[in-house]
Amino acid sequence: MELHEAVRRRRAVRRFDPSPVAPRVLDRLVDLAARHPSAGGSAGRALLVLHRPDDVGRFWSAASDDVASPDRWLAGMMTAPVVVLCLADPGAYAERYARPDKVRARADLGSSPEDPATWPVPWWDVDTGMAGLLLWLAAVDAGLAGCLVGVPGHRWDTVREAFGVPAEHRVVAAVALGRAAPDQPPARRRRPVGDVVHDGTFGRPWTALGAEDA
């Protein structure tokens, strides 16, 4: 599948066929996801792949308040045979940007770059989100489906404890993956490009440049 086709086909799928993802396919997905760009090539991001049914079940129990009586959303998400936790360690970014080759970049990070809480943009969350998107697109490319979801903040400790994740890692997102169940709800209507993309000045909607040539 070409990249543009995977991008166009990607949509949030929240109910899955629970059959397992073939090991070779999973290998490919994680290999592609691990190629995401990262600020400074920092080491502070991690993907934790849960593909054994017991681990996936433990994840939903740890991440949800109502796993015993799941609502429709949770019941659907729990059918995913694979869940990948996207984790980020801000301290590793601060360490990376304290190295000598980052003197100039460090100056852009405010007056106390050693304190990640003061960074203008949390690069660790940006990088980790990119990894999640690559994983999601790689799944679509492989004929699968997915959905990136948040993990409630008050559940992070429980999730970290369940899987031995060090306390300094943020649980940025979880990506549920698998084959889409039949009878999906209709795909969300896309906003026109001009609602999202501005041309030259903020507020001037992008219109297809090809149209100007005509």
Ligand SMILES: Cc1cc2nc3c(=O)[nH]c(=O)nc-3n(C[C@H](O)[C@H](O)[C@H](O)COP(=O)(O)O)c2cc1C
């Ligand atoms: C950062 C982020 C967090 C999201 N969190 C959730 C979530 O907690 N629950 C959920 O059902 N979908 C979640 N989604 C999926 C979005 O709802 C979905 O991508 C959006 O509605 C656009 O639809 P589409 O992905 O089909 O284009 C999240 C997506 C992103 C990028």
